[in-house]
Amino acid sequence: MKKIEVNLSDRHYPIYVGRGLLERLDLLQPHIVGTTAVIISNETVAPLFAKTVAESIARFVKVEQCILPDGEVYKDLRTVKSIFDQMLAIPCDRKTTVIALGGGVVGDISGFAAACYQRGIPYIHVPTTLLAQVDSSIGGKTGVNHPLGKNMIGAIYQPKCVVADVDTLNSLPKRELVAGLAEVIKYGLIRDPDFFDWLEKNIESLASRDPDCLEYAIERSCLNKARVVELDERETGIRAILNFGHTFGHAIENNLGYADWLHGEAVAAGMVIATEFSRRLEMLSADDSARVKRIVQRCGLPEFPPAWMTEQDFMRAMAVDKKVDAGKIRFVVLEDIGKATVIDQYPQAVLQQTLAAFLPS
Numbered sequence: 001m002k003k004i005e006v007n008l009s010d011r012h013y014p015i016y017v018g019r020g021l022l023e024r025l026d027l028l029q030p031h032i033v034g035t036t037a038v039i040i041s042n043e044t045v046a047p048l049f050a051k052t053v054a055e056s057i058a059r060f061v062k063v064e065q066c067i068l069p070d071g072e073v074y075k076d077l078r079t080v081k082s083i084f085d086q087m088l089a090i091p092c093d094r095k096t097t098v099i100a101l102g103g104g105v106v107g108d109i110s111g112f113a114a115a116c117y118q119r120g121i122p123y124i125h126v127p128t129t130l131l132a133q134v135d136s137s138i139g140g141k142t143g144v145n146h147p148l149g150k151n152m153i154g155a156i157y158q159p160k161c162v163v164a165d166v167d168t169l170n171s172l173p174k175r176e177l178v179a180g181l182a183e184v185i186k187y188g189l190i191r192d193p194d195f196f197d198w199l200e201k202n203i204e205s206l207a208s209r210d211p212d213c214l215e216y217a218i219e220r221s222c223l224n225k226a227r228v229v230e231l232d233e234r235e236t237g238i239r240a241i242l243n244f245g246h247t248f249g250h251a252i253e254n255n256l257g258y259a260d261w262l263h264g265e266a267v268a269a270g271m272v273i274a275t276e277f278s279r280r281l282e283m284l285s286a287d288d289s290a291r292v293k294r295i296v297q298r299c300g301l302p303e304f305p306p307a308w309m310t311e312q313d314f315m316r317a318m319a320v321d322k323k324v325d326a327g328k329i330r331f332v333v334l335e336d337i338g339k340a341t342v343i344d345q346y347p348q349a350v351l352q353q354t355l356a357a358f359l360p361s
């Protein structure tokens, strides 16, 4: 088992990465202060793991469960209210610990519920998707969607610890696993060139769930995300590099109505477009740009947006994306493999030519 510390100005917490950790939740004992814990999970994940988690913590705490319907459509305030209703009925007090067991959806909702319940109670992430293990469980962003926008209601609220059990990924649908690899590749591209080299050698092993490779990739991804979040918890600066590929990717997701494509798939295509943009801005070499495209292809992730999308579809969606500052769309681009930077000054024609290269003429 590996332990990664996230050191923030006023708090720090560990991320544990390893195999068989759900049976070892005695690890959690120091992080659970009260006498009750509520496992928040969903109808898909709870039957797989909730019993194991409950049994390993029942030795030192009373365990309750709150099981949500599965799906991004339930990531809303109604579901949060249903959690509050159940927690008040139990009743949970200010020392109750929430255990978020599931993917990013369960994690985001549970973290937000924990941030609000009685003005904030402790919570622990037990992420069970690759995306949640390498991304959403780290950094404290919690929240839900509003009919007028994704993740529009939320809070920055850090967990007491994160327990990423690599074995839970065995039951994850392959498509979800591969989509999570897009975020793993992102860490190599934005700040860790050695990791990108390693990914180029091991990407097929990751896609076929080699446990040692997965453990290493998750640990290294967590380390990268933790180091960025430590520098900029509230995303006033450097944390924006974590959005590499996301401005184009969000535009794809937005045009698809957040259906059909998984987030990581849109991010993969978005990273290829952002890389090509970097090359056309003469910041990145053609060889490095080709490396990015190749690794995305080897994963079987998309490198092109849906064929019906137009330049206007991109521009409209990107203009409302939250990374717009004073009317200019900001982009994360690559200066090198392993070195990202944020730009808001660029010739509009280069952006148009980049998009045109990915859209049918």
Ligand SMILES: NC(=O)c1ccc[n+]([C@@H]2O[C@H](COP(=O)([O-])OP(=O)(O)OC[C@H]3O[C@@H](n4cnc5c(N)ncnc54)[C@H](O)[C@@H]3O)[C@@H](O)[C@H]2O)c1
Pocket (backbone or CB within 6 Å): 042, 044, 045, 048, 070, 071, 072, 075, 102, 103, 104, 105, 106, 108, 128, 129, 130, 131, 132, 135, 136, 137, 138, 139, 140, 141, 142, 151, 168, 169, 170, 171, 172, 173, 176, 263
């Ligand atoms: N807070 C953040 O910083 C942050 C960052 C990135 C994404 N997110 C959010 O994360 C969400 C996406 O998360 P996700 O990709 O994990 O999707 P998800 O939570 O919807 O999980 C994907 C599917 O896999 C199922 N599942 C989860 N673990 C499983 C397992 N071990 N075995 C079998 N099935 C399993 C889930 O029930 C679901 O059906 C989005 O809402 C996004 O906004 C948040």
Ligand SMILES: [Zn+2]
Pocket (backbone or CB within 6 Å): 135, 183, 246, 263, 267
């Ligand atoms: Zn993402």
